[in-house]
Amino acid sequence: MSLEIVSSNKSFGGWHKRYKHRSSSLNCDMVFAVYLPPQAEQGARLPVLYWLSGLTCTDENFMQKAGAHRLAAELGLIIVAPDTSPRGEGVADDANGAYDFGLGAGFYLNATQQPWAKHYRMYDYVVDELPALIEANFPVSDRRGIAGHSMGGHGALVCALKNPGRYQSLSAFAPIANPMNCPWGEKAFSNYLGEDRSRWREWDASVLILDATQKLPILIDQGDRDDFLVNQLKPEALQAAASAASHPLQLRLQPGYDHSYYFIASFIDDHLRHHAQFLKG
Amino acid sequence: MSLEIVSSNKSFGGWHKRYKHRSSSLNCDMVFAVYLPPQAEQGARLPVLYWLSGLTCTDENFMQKAGAHRLAAELGLIIVAPDTSPRGEGVADDANGAYDFGLGAGFYLNATQQPWAKHYRMYDYVVDELPALIEANFPVSDRRGIAGHSMGGHGALVCALKNPGRYQSLSAFAPIANPMNCPWGEKAFSNYLGEDRSRWREWDASVLILDATQKLPILIDQGDRDDFLVNQLKPEALQAAASAASHPLQLRLQPGYDHSYYFIASFIDDHLRHHAQFLKG
Numbered sequence: 001m002s003l004e005i006v007s008s009n010k011s012f013g014g015w016h017k018r019y020k021h022r023s024s025s026l027n028c029d030m031v032f033a034v035y036l037p038p039q040a041e042q043g044a045r046l047p048v049l050y051w052l053s054g055l056t057c058t059d060e061n062f063m064q065k066a067g068a069h070r071l072a073a074e075l076g077l078i079i080v081a082p083d084t085s086p087r088g089e090g091v092a093d094d095a096n097g098a099y100d101f102g103l104g105a106g107f108y109l110n111a112t113q114q115p116w117a118k119h120y121r122m123y124d125y126v127v128d129e130l131p132a133l134i135e136a137n138f139p140v141s142d143r144r145g146i147a148g149h150s151m152g153g154h155g156a157l158v159c160a161l162k163n164p165g166r167y168q169s170l171s172a173f174a175p176i177a178n179p180m181n182c183p184w185g186e187k188a189f190s191n192y193l194g195e196d197r198s199r200w201r202e203w204d205a206s207v208l209i210l211d212a213t214q215k216l217p218i219l220i221d222q223g224d225r226d227d228f229l230v231n232q233l234k235p236e237a238l239q240a241a242a243s244a245a246s247h248p249l250q251l252r253l254q255p256g257y258d259h260s261y262y263f264i265a266s267f268i269d270d271h272l273r274h275h276a277q278f279l280k281g
Numbered sequence: 282m283s284l285e286i287v288s289s290n291k292s293f294g295g296w297h298k299r300y301k302h303r304s305s306s307l308n309c310d311m312v313f314a315v316y317l318p319p320q321a322e323q324g325a326r327l328p329v330l331y332w333l334s335g336l337t338c339t340d341e342n343f344m345q346k347a348g349a350h351r352l353a354a355e356l357g358l359i360i361v362a363p364d365t366s367p368r369g370e371g372v373a374d375d376a377n378g379a380y381d382f383g384l385g386a387g388f389y390l391n392a393t394q395q396p397w398a399k400h401y402r403m404y405d406y407v408v409d410e411l412p413a414l415i416e417a418n419f420p421v422s423d424r425r426g427i428a429g430h431s432m433g434g435h436g437a438l439v440c441a442l443k444n445p446g447r448y449q450s451l452s453a454f455a456p457i458a459n460p461m462n463c464p465w466g467e468k469a470f471s472n473y474l475g476e477d478r479s480r481w482r483e484w485d486a487s488v489l490i491l492d493a494t495q496k497l498p499i500l501i502d503q504g505d506r507d508d509f510l511v512n513q514l515k516p517e518a519l520q521a522a523a524s525a526a527s528h529p530l531q532l533r534l535q536p537g538y539d540h541s542y543y544f545i546a547s548f549i550d551d552h553l554r555h556h557a558q559f560l561k562g
Contacts (some may be wrong), residue, residue: 011543069546158473262292
């Protein structure tokens with residue numbers, strides 16, 4: 001698995017780099033971004049935070065807009081941001097080019113239905129292929145955290161809850177917390193996974209948390225002026241399930257904040273510190 | 282002059298807002314962005330930093346990518362970011378739609394040549410019209426700073442050097458420091474101002490600084506891996522002129538940094554503190 005460098009920018013004493021590679025799980029070329037703090041050039045082996053973005057995003061949104069490099073440089077955290085779906089010619093897309101399904105909307109699962117199953121295996125990519133690539137090519141320790149926003153918050157929760165021991169820290173911004181029961185999730189799951197709703201349960205954080213064997217503490221921030229809060233995000237479902245399962249979850253409702261990267265930037269430092277607390281030392 | 286709100290996002294306890302208005306100096310509708318720190322809702326009258334962006338930008342680039350809200354919220358600075366040219370149907374553009382002239386490339390001057398003179402009066406807009414609008418509509422003090430990047434660094438230098446006493450602080454990232462003597466500046470000035478190079482001198486910071494009556498200290502950051510450094514930016518010309526005129530200029534060559542917003546984000550805190558030092562107290 002070889003990496004081709006796409007671009008490189010010095011940032012807060014470290015480097016923001018983008019790489020292209022052939023993905024075997026997705027059957028296409030993919031681009032991901034990595035932030036390497038200054039400590040990466042000093043021989044240290046550093047923990048990695050995987051960031052999963054939301055609908056319509058690529059690897060670029062978080063790196064450009066979240067303002068995360070400043071504190072990552074201070075804390076010595078590597079951040080890896082993959083794309084949000086397979087890409088390229090031959091990758092099936094929503095028939096109407098909708099923003100909430102197909103390209104830019106992989107939902108971090110392994111599709112079982114055609115034509116999606118051929119490429120849409122973002123779960124395998126994020127949990128296995130990409131970490132193997134990172135661990136082979138960058139000075140990383142064996143500590144991994146995962147976080148994300150909206151569809152990516154759903155992805156972070158599901159990846160961690162399905163893989164006890166694989167991640168040492170977990171957080172989310174405005175996650176799609178109960179995708180089986182919201183329009184975005186119902187559209188994605190019925191197409192990627194088929195109409196049998198029992199198969200959807202293994203991709204829904206509010207279900208998975210009921211049987212989680214690793215009680216990884218979860219930090220979630222959610223804006224109370226987020227236009228998607230009531231119909232799509234449903235953090236109260238996850239909170240109820242976490243409470244029933246005695247799973248540690250801190251859900252912070254942030255007054256006045258919306259679904260944008262201004263919201264993420266406002267609280268990213270708290271999340272980086274949350275991850276550093278579990279990933280370092 | 283009425284303001285129409287375009288969007289509003291809570292950010293670091295304050296608000297990022299975008300407004301549309303009819304500009305009398307530019308003869309078109311314009312959009313600008315303002316960051317209002319939390320102190321703006323607490324009855325304080327706050328200093329304003331005007332940020333001028335570079336080629337191809339709008340009001341959005343700085344607000345989304347510079348990571349400036351965090352410290353502006355702490356320091357109690359209002360930041361105003363105008364667009365980089367007049368906009369809309371009827372506004373002349375480069376015949377080939379080039380990125381470095383016409384739309385997105387107003388160069389913060391008052392054009393004297395047709396068809397440009399009808400709309401391209403960004404100098405009047407930035408120095409007079411926009412501050413009057415801000416001062417009529419927001420809780421601002423009488424302290425003003427100005428800063429910018431690339432073409433906007435040129436703009437900030439020129440606006441401050443031409444108006445002694447109007448700004449109390451000044452800084453720039455990778456400014457076009459001697460536009461008379463670089464390809465970007467020669468293209469813009471010959472079209473906007475005509476072929477008589479003696480008329481160009483009043484829009485070139487490296488000339489204006491020789492006769493500046495207000496010795497406003499200038500902070501400039503410049504990446505030494507900036508692809509435009511040698512052919513377009515020429516900070517050494519400004520440094521030589523400042524030195525000849527005994528004008529206080531701190532030019533910091535930052536090793537490894539390029540021309541991107543990752544560079545700006547890396548040093549924006551230093552610039553905000555530079556401005557706060559002159560604008561507060």
